[in-house]
Amino acid sequence: MIKTVCAEDAGTLRTDRNIKVWKGIRTMLELKHINYQVEENHLEILKDINLTIDERFVAVTGPNGGGKSTLAKIIAGIVEPTSGEILLNGEDITPCSITERARKGISYAFQQPVKFKGITVQDLITLAAGKQITVAEACSYLSEVGLCAKDYIHREVNASLSGGELKRIEIAMTIARGAEFTIFDEPEAGIDLWSFNNLIQVFEDMHEKINGSILIISHQERILNIADKIIVIADGKVVKTGTKTEVLPELLNATDAACKTLMDKIV
Amino acid sequence: MDKIQQSLLEQVADLHTIPEGAYNIRANGKLAGRNTTANIDIVTKEDKPGIDIIIKPGTRNESVHIPVVLSESGLKDMVYNDFYVGENADVTIVAGCGIHNCGVDTSEHDGIHTFYLEKNAKVRYIEKHYGEGDGAGKRILNPTTIIHVGEGAYLEMITVQIKGVDSTVRTTSGDLAEGATLVVKEKIMTHGVQHAETNFSVDLNGAGSSASVSSRSVAKDDSTQCFKSVINGNAPCSGHTECDAIIMDHAKVTAKPELTANHIDAGLIHEAAIGKIAGEQLIKLMTLGLTEKEAEEQIINGFLK
Numbered sequence: 001m002i003k004t005v006c007a008e009d010a011g012t013l014r015t016d017r018n019i020k021v022w023k024g025i026r027t028m029l030e031l032k033h034i035n036y037q038v039e040e041n042h043l044e045i046l047k048d049i050n051l052t053i054d055e056r057f058v059a060v061t062g063p064n065g066g067g068k069s070t071l072a073k074i075i076a077g078i079v080e081p082t083s084g085e086i087l088l089n090g091e092d093i094t095p096c097s098i099t100e101r102a103r104k105g106i107s108y109a110f111q112q113p114v115k116f117k118g119i120t121v122q123d124l125i126t127l128a129a130g131k132q133i134t135v136a137e138a139c140s141y142l143s144e145v146g147l148c149a150k151d152y153i154h155r156e157v158n159a160s161l162s163g164g165e166l167k168r169i170e171i172a173m174t175i176a177r178g179a180e181f182t183i184f185d186e187p188e189a190g191i192d193l194w195s196f197n198n199l200i201q202v203f204e205d206m207h208e209k210i211n212g213s214i215l216i217i218s219h220q221e222r223i224l225n226i227a228d229k230i231i232v233i234a235d236g237k238v239v240k241t242g243t244k245t246e247v248l249p250e251l252l253n254a255t256d257a258a259c260k261t262l263m264d265k266i267v
Numbered sequence: 268m269d270k271i272q273q274s275l276l277e278q279v280a281d282l283h284t285i286p287e288g289a290y291n292i293r294a295n296g297k298l299a300g301r302n303t304t305a306n307i308d309i310v311t312k313e314d315k316p317g318i319d320i321i322i323k324p325g326t327r328n329e330s331v332h333i334p335v336v337l338s339e340s341g342l343k344d345m346v347y348n349d350f351y352v353g354e355n356a357d358v359t360i361v362a363g364c365g366i367h368n369c370g371v372d373t374s375e376h377d378g379i380h381t382f383y384l385e386k387n388a389k390v391r392y393i394e395k396h397y398g399e400g401d402g403a404g405k406r407i408l409n410p411t412t413i414i415h416v417g418e419g420a421y422l423e424m425i426t427v428q429i430k431g432v433d434s435t436v437r438t439t440s441g442d443l444a445e446g447a448t449l450v451v452k453e454k455i456m457t458h459g460v461q462h463a464e465t466n467f468s469v470d471l472n473g474a475g476s477s478a479s480v481s482s483r484s485v486a487k488d489d490s491t492q493c494f495k496s497v498i499n500g501n502a503p504c505s506g507h508t509e510c511d512a513i514i515m516d517h518a519k520v521t522a523k524p525e526l527t528a529n530h531i532d533a534g535l536i537h538e539a540a541i542g543k544i545a546g547e548q549l550i551k552l553m554t555l556g557l558t559e560k561e562a563e564e565q566i567i568n569g570f571l572k
Contacts (some may be wrong), residue, residue: 038327080549101557114551117483117511127555127565177555 005187006096027089027105027213028054029075029181034084036070036236045070047236049084053182053215057207061219061251066219067236069111072183075215076108077101088181105212109173111189113166115158121169122153128173134170141172144205146198163190171202180212188220196220269379272299275336275365276354278397290332291318296344307331317379320360324353332361334338335378339403340370350430352420354390363395364410366432366472369402377409384420384447392424398431405433413415414441416449418473420570423450429571430456438462443504445473453482454571457490457518467496471504471533481509495523500532500533512538513570 015238034049046067060068069089074078075086078099086094116124123140139149145168155161167190174182187203188196200222206214207226216223217244222232230247240247287305287497292300296316301378303309306326312321320331350360368374384390386423392470398406414423428435449469457463469478478498486492486523498506510522522538552562 026270076554078554098550098553099558102554106554108554110551113544116548116566117570119565123565123569124555127552127557130556173555176558244318 030087032085055228062233105181107182111185114169128176184216279363279365282336325483330359335364341372355387357389367402368404373405375407387419388538416447440468442470443476457485458487503532506535
């Protein structure tokens, strides 16, 4: 197979984005025949995924181990698909590196935020913003996720922060990036219930204010409820897509996904 | 003092102008400036090169700067500096050595610093080493630090060597009396074919004494580092030593901890981690739009900050 080369960054991303939104043209991400097979054991993680995402807020859900996180990593360029194409606003970004995709407007919030040694919250927010920002600006990003900047700005992003704190910082970074296409991989994972309620508020606000598109992997009904479209992925395949009225009732009643022994235990 | 020497001073002592308080500046093996205060006296040794720094009991919030700069190629400089810190004194001591060598001969500075901390004295000691110059001549720094921490006294030593020193053997030894505390934080980065060796040896002799020795280092290219730390717990005490190193390219790092508990109530801990930069850290920064090289620089800068 002849590999195409990643097109150079246009360098005018941020202005482009504003114009597009102003004109009402949405960011569009297309996945065409995406397959992913693990090399060592030939295990098929994703099987012929075809999706077009041009809504503002799309939720991806489905059982654990179904391939959702792998799909997110393929979009961000962290995992290379075995075959298939990824198009951002019509441009083939399949050969682009993580860095190139980030510069073209893809942002990715990890399910397990990465810890560092010596790098502070301010350092990460500044890198995410891509320019020098004032403490007041950093403060506004952090306050959106319910963190008081003065307590956190100089903290190291290491194990001294709790899982919930790390997760909020991860989300604040995506807000600071303000990218065209943002992926959140289970933002609710590892967050206590109290923090979770505040977090939902963050996503509800984001849904109102967002300029680009959001793809959010989640198991939470409240998040699925605010989605414009829900995609259900199970066993490496897209099993259903549609609006919440089309998808949610079936999803909430589905019990056949789990085996009988397990169901007997939990019901 | 010329431009080169001034720039070296900035690197090792963050000095842009003449410092406030007591100071002794040594340039190319000679005295280049000295100031004493009512509480801090600096006296030239008569039997060997070096100085005695005498800090009166009860001296509070004063500082001593004793930087050394070498800009002459082929100079081998050796000094003995002794610090006498009186009871209840609370001072900051800034030492450091900068070498600029653009000649072909080896320039070397070996400093032997001995600290005597009296009862309840508190010292923050900062030591920076830096080398520059594009000559073939080697830049060698071998600092030796001997620390005697008296009853209830506290010494914090921050030692930094980030760039340009070809070879260094850093030897630090200490003994601690009852209730004394020693905190050592070392930061090292080596590149090219440089070699850095660190030897710590601490004797916890007094009841309730504690020592924490930590090293963060980055070894690039073909450089090598060896971190050795010995802690002997001879009384009810606590000791902690930690080595955290990032290796890159073809660099090699060795960590050799040695803990000996000679008392049933001695609690000693060693932690060591050596490895390349975590892949997920690089990926995270790349998803923010940094190239792999930029991500690497950010991670190392943060690590050594």
